[in-house]
Amino acid sequence: MADNNPVFSLLPVQTGLLRHLSLSLPDMGLNLDALLEREGYDNRRWLDEQQEVPALLVEKFLDHCLSETGDGLFGFHLAQRVRPEGFGVVGYIRHACRNLQDFILVCIRYEHLISGFGKTRLLKEPGRCIWSWSAQTLNPTFERHATEFTLTVMNTTRSLLEDPQFPWLTEVRFTHSAPQTMAARKEVEAHFGCRVRYNQKHNGLVMFPETLTMPFNSADAALMHSLEQHAQSQESSRTEKGFYYRAYKITREQIISRQASKENLASALGISSRHLHRQLSRENINYRALHEQVMLTLAIEYLSSSDRTIENIAMALGYTESQSFIRWFKKQTGQTPSRYRDISLSRKP
Template identity: 25%
Template sequence: MTTASFTIARGLGPLPRLLEAERGATAVARVFRAEDLPIELAEEQNRKLPLRSLMALIERGAREVGDDLFGIALGSAMRPEDFGPFVKYMLAAGDVRSLLARSIRAIAYHQSGTAFSIKMSDDLVWWGYRVIEPIGIGRRHHTDHILKPMLNGLRRYLGASWVPSRIEVEYARPRRWRDLETAFGAPVFFNMPSNAVVFEASLLGRAAIRPIQVSQVVTLSDLRQLVDERPPRNQVEAVREVIRLRLLDSDVALDGAARVLGVGPRTLQRQLAQENHTYRDLVEQTRMERARALLRESAEPVTAIALSLGYSEIASFSRAFQRCTGFAPSRYRCRSGP
């Protein structure tokens, strides 16, 4: 069974803000709605979401704005560490060689279905990034928004004015390819096997120009403790994550979840059946997980909690909650205490 690749929504960076500045708040809502994603995701960027959804939002955002360099603009507006703990771990590397090695080790803590790579010749290094899973949607602007922070990460070691020997990309040469070269500050080679920043091998030993403070260092042990941030490793985990995501919109319909995962509803049901699960059961389990947390840790009224979980009436929620826990919601809250 194929498991959908997942990533952390912070990879969107300032996309909602850029869209709103160019086309207004309605454009942001339109782009998210077109991908069956809740607009609340724009403010909840620690959430996991399918990689194909993140890529689609970026590509659709580029079309909405009509900017052939949208991915570059998005990547330029992001500091490398904006991608989260896995990049902070990378930037704690002592030199360029270690930075590249850490990227290969750490990417799994941020997203699945992708890989960093290192290739070397006598005098050149290719630091590559590619999407392994055949996702079947455009990926040009997503590629650009990754390559720009990679370039800026290297400049932490090689200086703000440093430029690579060249940039290589998988996609075909676009209309404004000369502007792309200007934005990257280097020649761009198109239709290549992978996306890569190419630079001189003699730079691998360069140390960070301004090392980060010890208090800000993220170690591999720190990353391992963030196991809850790791992308889902099977389709049941993937479906649970999509249900959690869509609960932001109080919408747990099967059809929408299947679209987000890039499969048909019947295919999704069949995949879950192979793992002895049903979509309805996963919805109920995920709802109850969220309900227990809200009852323990918030003062939200029970009615508001029920509606937020997609129940049309409080009686249905109360029955489901009592069936799951043995307690009525109000009684559970009293037992949990402050």
């Protein structure tokens, strides 16, 4: 796995989820302490002291688990061991929602409190709807296991229906290829209880539209209101306390205004350049990697959701000519900007 690639590797994952997942590892013959020590971290106290970790660490965690277990369905199997509280306030809100449609809207609104690399959408097709999730990563192995993990967790929401045995799915879709063995493919289909299709344009749980409004047996409007207030409070405190988020946000603003530099970031944060270096080191990043991460995120946003030309995007990101931008983007992603845009547009429903 290309663990030195800045592409999306610095997007944050909440340590509460990682700690929760680590509780299941001993039963799977795995040890998170050993992984952290191998990567140079101060064992699990490091997790206890951090609010979030970069996705890079989770990628390494997965790489370690795969090398130890050889389990091609590791994400799928791990998801069957987690509990809702592992997802923090979003997991608790789920129980208070009126129905699935409410919960999907909660996911769209607050999923960034769990991680910065996942995106939930509610898609519509004639006679069906798709609860979709995608990972912002260019690491195909991580994307595969993260997606199988997430869709498997999403499927546990069926337990909140008044009839938890109701066959709510018509099919499941994955953008990646099918498992290598027939036994693995059958295991996944048996778990979801429906057809599972691979090499699709999007990942998602497919269901009839009326499923969205089927009532949850644990709906509680007062609790829902209280938990949403808590989620909003977390948003505010994260922006105030999370050094990575503040540095990321300011760097983004400075790139857009063409004033990005290590010195300007330090000044905006009210600290010296040396202190900035120490703070970034504690987040397992450096200024160059942070800058490239923000640059790439902006480039992908522009390519995926605007009609800007490649030349215009290059200039917006501070390049004096487009060829330098094209070479840089291809180095980061393995694709030219035009090719990335074509693939991105082809995946849109």
